[in-house]
Amino acid sequence: MNNKQPTLITTTLFNAILNPYPGIRPKNPERIYNIKKMFEKIVLEHPSLPERVESSTSINRTFVDSIEITEVYACLPGGRGCIGKERMGRKLLDRQVARFNARGLKTNPRHNSNNPEKYGFLQLIGHIHYKDGKTNKINIPVEPSGVVGLRTGASSLALIDPGRNNNSAGNNLMRMVKEIQSILFNMLGIREVAQPKFGMINGMFNIYTDKKGKERPRMTRFVQVVRDIRKTTPMLQHYQKPSMPWLRVQQGVPAVMKAIYKPLPEEQKHKNYRRDIDALPTLTLSPYGHVEIMGAKSIASIIRAYNMFNQSARQVDVTVNQLPNKNIQPIKKTRQRRAIHFPNSSMIVMKRGRQLFINNKLCETLPKPVVTRIASDYGIPSRGTKATVCERLFSIL
Secondary structure (H helix, E strand, O other): OOOOOOOOEEEEEEEEEEOOOOOOOOOOOOOOOOHHHHHHHHHHHOOOOOEEEOOOOOOOOOOEEEEEEEEEEEEOOOOOOOEEEOOOOOOEEEOEEEEEEOOEEEEOOOOOOOOHHHOOEEEEEEEEEEOOOOEEEEEEEEOOOOOEEEEEEOOOOOEEOOOOOHHHHOHHHHHHHHHHHHHHHHHHOOOOOOOOEEEEEEEEEEOOOOOOHHHOOOEOOHHHHHHHHHHHOHHHHHEOOOEOHHHHOOOOOOOOOOEEEOEOHHHHOOOOOOOOOOOOOEEEEOOOOEEEEEEEOOHHHHHHHHHHHHHHHHHOOOOEOOOOOOOOOOOOOOOOOOOOOOOOOOOOEEEEOOEEEEOOEEHHHOOHHHHHHHHHHOOOOOOOOHHHHHHHHHHHO
C-alpha cells in the first residue's frame, strides 16, 4: 500500500452569501436597491447574451477568468423562484415578470412590468470560467437588500491545506469568492457592506494514495474496511451505519461503488448554518480510498473529516491490489459465449426521425455486443443498457 499522504483537499462545490445579514434573515428586509432599475441596467450595458463579464476594478485575479451570463430573470417578491409550486399542490406558478436571454427581452403580460413593486429579486444564470480552464454552472439570486447568493462549482486551484490553522486554510477559497464578488458587484451596481459567508462546501481527498486515475490501487476488503472504520473512529459514532447501495443492485455491477456515512438524526436537527456552523457533513468512501465531504458548513468541519479518515487509515487493515504487470498476459475467461459477427467498415449508421438505424435495423433490436462494439468504434462510453448506448450514439450523429 502507498502510505504517502496527500496534503491538500480539493474543493468541488460551494454555496456562499455575499453581503450576508448580521444575524437571522429578517422577515421584511429593507429594500436598498431598486430591482427594476438593476434589471434595466443589465439589459442596457449587456445588450446581447450570452456575454462574458470581467471586473473593471484593479483587483488582481488569481482564480477567476470571467463570468458568462446567459439568462437574467426578474421575479415577483418571495423566495420560491420565478417558477414555483403551490404550497399544498402541484400546480406551477408563473412568477416571472421579465426575462432577458439570447432571444432578447420579454415581459410577462400577466404582470405589470412597469411597476417597480413587482420586481422582487433577480436571478442570474450562466457559467463561471476559471484560470485553470475549468468551467462550472453558476446560479445567482439577488435581493433588493443587496444580499447576493452564489451557487457554483469551485476551481481546482482553490485547495485547502489541512496542515495549516483553520483561519488560513480557506484563504484560497475565500479569495476566489472575493474575485467573483468583484465582478458581480460591478455589474449589478452593489456595494460591499459585509464579508462573504459560506453556507455549504463540498471537498474531496484520498486517504492512502496520491496516484491518479487508473494508477490508483484498489482495496481488496472494501466492505470490511467500511465497517471497521466506523468501529475504530470515535467521531463516526455520531453517524448512522454506513449504507452501501450498490449491494442492493441486481443484474449487473453499478457504475459507482461507494459507502455513504450520514449523521444520526439527532445530529441533523440544526441544519441552519446560522445556528450550527459546524454541523456534521455527509461522507462517502470509495474502494480506491477516495473520500467526498458533502454539505460541510465550514473549513474546520472539512479539516476534521480529513483528520478523522487519515487516522482511521492508520488503524484499519487496508490492503490493496497490486497494480497489474503489463508484461503478464491476462488469463482468458473460460465462459463460452455465442459468437457475434460485427459489421464491417461499410456499415451504415443513420437517423430516421427520432430513431437510430444501423444497416437498416433499429438499434435496440441488435445484439448488445454489436451495439457496444459500434459505440467503442465511435469513441463513446459503451457501459449501461442497450437503450442507453443507442441514445448516446443517436446524440452524436
